[in-house]
Amino acid sequence: MKLLVTGGAGFIGSNFIHYWIEKHPEDKIVNLDALTYAGNLENLKSIENNPNYKFVKADISDKEKINEIISDEKPDAIVHYAAESHVDRSILGPEAFVRTNVLGTFNLLEAARQNGNIRFHHVSTDEVFGSLGPNDAPFNETTPYDPRSPYSASKASSDHLVRAYFHTFGLPITISNCSNNYGFYQFPEKLIPLFVTNLIEDKKIPLYGDGMNVRDWLYVEDHSGAVDLILQKGKIGETYCIGGNCEKTNKEITYKILEFMGKDEKMIEFVADRKGHDLRYSIDSSKIQHELGWTPKTSFEDGMKKTIQWYKENESWWKKIKSGEYQNYYEKNYKDR
Ligand code: NAD
Ligand code: DAU
Numbered sequence: 001m002k003l004l005v006t007g008g009a010g011f012i013g014s015n016f017i018h019y020w021i022e023k024h025p026e027d028k029i030v031n032l033d034a035l036t037y038a039g040n041l042e043n044l045k046s047i048e049n050n051p052n053y054k055f056v057k058a059d060i061s062d063k064e065k066i067n068e069i070i071s072d073e074k075p076d077a078i079v080h081y082a083a084e085s086h087v088d089r090s091i092l093g094p095e096a097f098v099r100t101n102v103l104g105t106f107n108l109l110e111a112a113r114q115n116g117n118i119r120f121h122h123v124s125t126d127e128v129f130g131s132l133g134p135n136d137a138p139f140n141e142t143t144p145y146d147p148r149s150p151y152s153a154s155k156a157s158s159d160h161l162v163r164a165y166f167h168t169f170g171l172p173i174t175i176s177n178c179s180n181n182y183g184f185y186q187f188p189e190k191l192i193p194l195f196v197t198n199l200i201e202d203k204k205i206p207l208y209g210d211g212m213n214v215r216d217w218l219y220v221e222d223h224s225g226a227v228d229l230i231l232q233k234g235k236i237g238e239t240y241c242i243g244g245n246c247e248k249t250n251k252e253i254t255y256k257i258l259e260f261m262g263k264d265e266k267m268i269e270f271v272a273d274r275k276g277h278d279l280r281y282s283i284d285s286s287k288i289q290h291e292l293g294w295t296p297k298t299s300f301e302d303g304m305k306k307t308i309q310w311y312k313e314n315e316s317w318w319k320k321i322k323s324g325e326y327q328n329y330y331e332k333n334y335k336d337r
């Protein structure tokens with residue numbers, strides 16, 4: 001099997017590639033990524049010379065290039081992770097979100113359709129369903145869409161396009177809507193890696209609003225396991241919701257990180273709230289659990305301990321990001337390949 005993974009130099013995509021190479025070493029992987037600020041090929045350093053792995057630098061908003069790559073590579077399946085992924089950035093500059101998440105997904109769907117109806121798995125988010133009140137039932141596959149940020153609106157739009165290609169053209173698609181991931185290689189702009197790395201550097205940690213917003217946390221390796229099952233056994237045309245069954249307020253997360261790192265609550269700095277800040281996300285994963293036998297394996301305690309340890313042991317990885325040096329990695333190591 002040959003997989004073309006988009007966004008494989010990002011957080012979840014690179015974890016997925018590591019997972020896949022370990023689980024299915026006979027398979028071939030093409031990692032297609034534009035290397036935006038969020039793409040870091042150092043995430044894949046340990047496998048960059050694996051003969052079954054190949055990196056291709058390309059922007060999914062470039063329709064001709066994408067069609068050319070897919071027609072040359074002829075993958076058996078496309079696993080689509082590439083996206084602009086950070087809500088705060090979508091508030092500051094929404095345009096890139098429309099270009100990559102909407103237009104880029106459209107270009108990939110067209111290329112998949114024009115090159116023999118290639119199997120297409122689209123990785124999406126629980127944020128497309130909107131914001132829950134404290135006592136609302138969790139989101140599931142039948143929850144109506146109600147995106148509220150430019151990020152979630154662009155992801156919702158891409159989900160609709162993917163479903164439209166199934167109904168209209170018979171493209172063999174599946175979609176997954178996942179809750180908040182955490183783990184190794186997460187860019188230190190997101191809550192957990194930002195707070196952990198700031199605390200290692202003895203810097204304050206900025207908690208938005210009153211810290212009472214709720215997210216449902218999933219260890220990234222468990223997300224990769226779910227996407228693997230969907231690719232192997234998922235029903236074409238279907239959507240699967242993936243969650244950690246682990247709802248926590250941001251305050252709870254913050255106090256857990258402080259506890260594990262032996263730091264004082266004086267390190268918290270309450271700052272202005274995010275505009276349009278969704279109150280609560282929660283996922284009901286019973287469909288993927290019952291139909292495909294998936295279940296999250298990593299407890300929050302274990303996942304957080306492993307994650308904090310990883311950031312402590314890999315200071316040079318995130319320090320290069322904070323200094324901007326990571327953006328030279330491609331030029332230094334890939335130029336002559
Ligand atoms: P990330 O920001 O860490 O990585 C995104 C990757 O996509 C980067 O490598 C970047 O270079 C690449 N990319 C961006 N624009 C591109 C373009 N135009 N062409 C090609 N490549 C491009 O994101 P992530 O957190 O790993 O998220 C991956 C996917 O999972 C996204 O689709 C996101 O919506 C979804 N998701 C994320 C989470 C989460 O908690 N992080 C949860 C649910 C779903
Ligand atoms: O729910 C899935 C989504 O989870 C994904 O689709 C997104 O790609 C991913 O970025 C994530 O979105 P969130 O906005 O939930 O993640 P973030 O880490 O940015 O924020 C988590 C919560 O923490 C949110 O309520 C805002 C808050 N926060 C975040 C940051 C960066 C803070 O309080 N302080 C911060 O500095």
